[in-house]
Amino acid sequence: MNLMFRKLHRDVRKSVKEAIIELGWDLPDNIPIEEPPRPDMGDVATSVAFELASKLKRSPVKINRELMEVIKKPTIFKEIKSVGPYLNFFINYQNYSESVLETVDEDYGKLETIHEKIILEHTSANPNGPLHIGHIRNSILGDSLSRILSNSGCTVETQYYVNDMGRQIAMVVWGLLNLKFDPSKLADQSPKDIDPYQQIDNIIKEHSKLNDLEGTYLNGLKNILYLQIFIDAELRDHQIGELYFQVNQELKNNPDLKGGVDELLRVYERGNDPLLGFFFKEAVNACLEGMDPTLQRLHVHHKRFIWESKFVRNGSVDEIITKLKKDGHTQENEILCLNLEDYGIEKELVLMRSDGTSLYSTRDLAYHLEKSNESDVVIDILGSDHKLAIQQISIVLGFLDGKSPEVIFYEFITLPEGSMSTRRGVFISVDDLLEESTERAMEEIKKRRDDLSNDEAREIAEKIGVGAVRFYIARLSPEKHIVFKWDEALSFERGCASIQYAHARACKILQKAEFDSSTVNLEGILGKYDLKSPERELVKVISQFTWVVEESARSRKVHLVSQYCLDLASAFNKFYKSMPVIGSEEEEFRLALVDKSRITLRNSLELLGIDAPESM
């Protein structure tokens, strides 16, 4: 672990403190550390003189003059200058560079293990259609954060909360039981002259036991078979989405059908109709089977999928309700609910419908209690529209002796024409986004490389395309509302591609020079060489990486890492442009610097789930 950058701050504080003591002044509460606005003004600065000014009744400039008389320069610095009210410290880059290069290894950025288990829930999109660009903000923030937290030494378990009990899923199941898929939308690989449902009828005829099924269940079975036989796994979420859209149309035209959906929900919750349970499970599974390849392609991973129905089946929902009732928190008339007015929330929290079924919030309460029991810290990634709901949940978790989750809220991604909606079938799917992104990357590659095979180009285009999408989301602070625009999302200039490009450049130099890190002796590598400013800047940025990992993990801010990646790439590209490496006087040092840049670029991109191609 590289603590060089941290040491700079520590050494500044220490020497300032000692100087203040020597002058017999009171130590201020805080010795602020800043970075000077320009590199030629120094590397680390402190405005401690401001802190002292009011107590000492002297001007900051005067105070600095006195501090400068007695202050001892830490060895890592070359000099200290007093500029107005600031003390500016200049790094001794000969020493510093050697220390930094020595401590950067292939695992650079991985911090010491701390024994803290975090359960991080993210994505958790309803299985009623494919993932769209509104969902990926959740996935990308969650997955990146999980990588950052793991790197910072925590144990992170990522979970996807599968909603298999809500009304929306019941609507999908209703569609499965009462409607048909549209075979005209089958992919081209199926011959047009066959009727899928005809084939399915034949299959059912051949299985005598299936012949007993009738009515909606028979229809449901046909639809399940349709999905499994005729639809590729990766497209099943799209089919479910279209079915869901169709059901919404039906319901709009005939609101009486709502009763049928409610009945499905009641029966499923009671859990005594195995066949209906089968249809719920199959509907949800079909959708998850379609989402899985999408998430894989984005490098988004979940350790566990937790099905919501579990908390009804295993009795924890009942236990919670019993406990809340017993402790006198609840109010009961037709429904069972909690009055949270004492906690500043006007809106009561309903725990049970008048028909006795549970609600999302009831089950979510049980889920959060489980997460609380299984971890030290619970983190949720949620759209900011869930703020009130999670606030209610948190209060009730307090009644139940559970930990409140830490929540990272993000604002919506909308289209220029308005908000997205699975229900209305208005959205851009992640699959389409990735397809477009890799396609555009492919065009760029073809523009500049004619030496690559199609497969090689494809492979690189995939890394660039996925990287562009992930970076587009990860670079922005989550509380910022995004209006999705293709050209902004898939820009290859000064964005992710420029970072990947810096990495590819580094790889190319090392490859060309046949660099072997194992034979390099870093000691005394610099001799008396006075580093040029692009080299100094690059060394400094490399040394900041550990601190960035720490800081982004602590503050749970993914975009700090994105910003860092850009800074690092920029420092490297400037160095690359202005300093010859191969064949130069300082080749040995510069190759080592290129190698450390390569590692840091790769590891920082890794935190964002972005591949670093070795050639572009």
Place this chain on the structure above:
RNA sequence: GGGCCCGUAGCCUAGCCAGGAUAGGGCAUCAGACUCCUAAUCUGAGGGUCCCGGGUUCAAAUCCCGGCGGGUCCGCCA
């Protein structure tokens, strides 16, 4: 109506929690750089009422109060 979030050049954005140097970047615009490790790059220029108005402070994009504009929530939805 009430709660929460956002408002920084034509566009996107960091900085705000922990107030300090000329408000950082990027896109777009303009001017320049490939006989030299890939120009997905680099160098330079112009462009700002940090939404508005008060207040606190030696010092406010940052903290406090009041507005304005946009988003979102206030379901026996999830």
